[in-house]
Amino acid sequence: xxxVTQFPSHSVIEKGQTVTLxxxxxxxxxxxxxxxRVMGKEIKFLLHFVKESKQDESGMPNNRFxxxxxxxTYSTLKVQPAExxxxxxxxxxxxxxxxxxxxxxxxxPGTRLTVL
Amino acid sequence: xxxxxxxxxxxxxxxxxxxxVYCNSSSVFSSxxxxxxxxxxxxxxxxxVVTGGEVKKLKRLTFQFGDARKDSSLHITAAQPGDxxxxxxxxxxxxNMLTFGGGTRLMVKP
Numbered sequence: 001x002x003x004v005t006q007f008p009s010h011s012v013i014e015k016g017q018t019v020t021l022x023x024x025x026x027x028x029x030x031x032x033x034x035x036x037r038v039m040g041k042e043i044k045f046l047l048h049f050v051k052e053s054k055q056d057e058s059g060m061p062n063n064r065f066x067x068x069x070x071x072x073t074y075s076t077l078k079v080q081p082a083e084x085x086x087x088x089x090x091x092x093x094x095x096x097x098x099x100x101x102x103x104x105x106x107x108x109p110g111t112r113l114t115v116l
Numbered sequence: 117x118x119x120x121x122x123x124x125x126x127x128x129x130x131x132x133x134x135x136x137v138y139c140n141s142s143s144v145f146s147s148x149x150x151x152x153x154x155x156x157x158x159x160x161x162x163x164x165v166v167t168g169g170e171v172k173k174l175k176r177l178t179f180q181f182g183d184a185r186k187d188s189s190l191h192i193t194a195a196q197p198g199d200x201x202x203x204x205x206x207x208x209x210x211x212n213m214l215t216f217g218g219g220t221r222l223m224v225k226p
Contacts, residue, residue, distance in 0.1 A: 045213040107159045
């Protein structure tokens with residue numbers, strides 16, 4: 001069974017440009033999450049999809065970030081316009097269940113974003 | 117805002133030694149997950165603990181959940197160089213989001 005995949009693995013852009021990150025969850029997982037780690041900090045939650053609906057987007061830093069999951073399969077996270085502080089590693093995770101204690105999330109390899 | 121404090125941040129030991137990593141919070145978790153992360157990869161789930169006082173073993177790794185479900189520990193017996201990596205604890209509170217600790221970077225020298 002394929003795990004969570006993310007594309008691209010690395011992205012280097014200039015401040016003000018736009019970048020779109022993609023995540024393909026494990027097949028059959030309705031729950032999809034975005035997290036990120038900025039330099040020297042812990043991994044932090046961004047948002048949670050259940051199928052195509054945003055269940056919780058309390059971690060989204062500002063309106064420069066737009067996440068979509070049309071059709072409830074893969075998800076994209078767009079940053080427009082990118083700022084220097086957006087640099088970091090963006091992780092996607094998926095889970096079969098949501099809620100309750102057995103919410104085991106499986107992570108992708110991450111996208112390393114560098115904004116110059 | 118829930119915080120999860122993980123200690124130590126760094127640990128360098130010799131092969132064969134034992135070690136313990138701690139994860140503490142003032143909040144009660146509904147569950148806690150331990151992950152291991154290698155450079156350039158995402159966190160890989162090791163174990164999930166749910167019940168207060170629960171102990172789970174994974175070969176030489178022993179995971180314990182505190183009775184009050186506010187803390188957890190990871191104990192490695194007879195560490196091997198292959199255990200080298202970043203260990204992360206992550207707690208689930210009311211919702212589905214995970215709150216991560218800062219991680220423990222472990223180096224096991226042969």
